[in-house]
Amino acid sequence: FEAIIKEESGKEKKDLTQYKNVWVFAEQRQGKIMPVAIELLGEGRKLANEIGVKLCAVLLGNKVEGLAKELTQYGADTVYLAEHELLDKYTTDGYTKVISDMIEALKPEIVLMGATHIGRDLAPRVAARVDTGLTADCTKLEIDPEDKKLLQTRPAFGGNIMATIVCQNHRPQMSTVRPGVMDKAKKVENGAGEIVPFSVVLEKDHIRTEVLEIVKADKQQVALEEAEIIVAGGRGLGKAEGFALLKKLADKLGGVVGASRATVDAGWIDHDHQVGQTGKTVKPRIYIACGISGAIQHIAGMQSSDVIIAINKNPGAPIFQVADYGIVGDLYDVVPALVDALDRV
């Protein structure tokens, strides 16, 4: 089928052997590297080692050279640095053009981007521009030991199955990866990587939109993926107001509030808080599940937490099977008692 499409489109077949190295798009906002880029450097290092190629970071922006140094400290062998005043603020057209130009010129084997708002916008356009495929929203990446192709796993059919996808005859192999799923690369003081400037060809005419102003959303942003402590509530709360009690506990611990889908569907809390297969994947140091039964779709989003504490009045609730500590009881007794105890320390 693919061969027929190729013939009909009349495009030349790519010489796949020219494609080398693993690339990570180092997404930065306002001069800060996004945590998902560090996670991708951690994962990219494993993939690069398995194929026996270099790990490269791709950094776009204006006056961001300082960040390039930081990327070498996170293990990038090479940082391709594309600086231009038109790359100061993210635009789909500008970033797509420059990354596509870089891919055409330097031919990476694998390109990874975070499944953030920017990554989800950028990756499909770049993939279309360089005539390759894209597996979006991956939760697992592996190298096939036989043929060294990238095995990209992601939830499919509304989260009911996990599908593993291979990019057969196109390069680069491109994936967006959910934030919070992969382990972060460790920082070393003296990164030995090199910084290679890329000469950007970009004019105003290439960019069809102009960013006039960046206005922060009114609603409080929930940085669930970056939180060290999450206090999550489920249907066991019984009412929307129950989340105020969880917020009290979260505030005491310096954490944030998460939620099961049942509570989001009930309209008790915004979807931004949802943890699970159709919500966010989180990996905090401590995850406290209050009145959450432990459905597989919820567990999928929080099982990698370092320590899981479950509070549930049903001793047979499946959440206790993944919990490190379990408290059988009414959350309306247990949570106030915890807040009280924390008040006294």
Ligand code: FAD
């Ligand atoms: P319930 O399953 O109703 O559990 C409530 C729990 O609270 C019970 O265990 C009960 O014993 C306990 N309880 C009740 N009162 C108290 C009390 N006073 N004190 C202590 N404990 C109490 N779910 C997600 O969470 N995230 C997802 O991303 C997600 N994606 C999905 C995708 C698909 C395709 C499908 C089919 C489902 C998805 N779900 C998801 C839904 C999931 O299957 C469950 O329905 C949901 O997680 C249940 O939420 P819950 O645990 O809050 O509610």
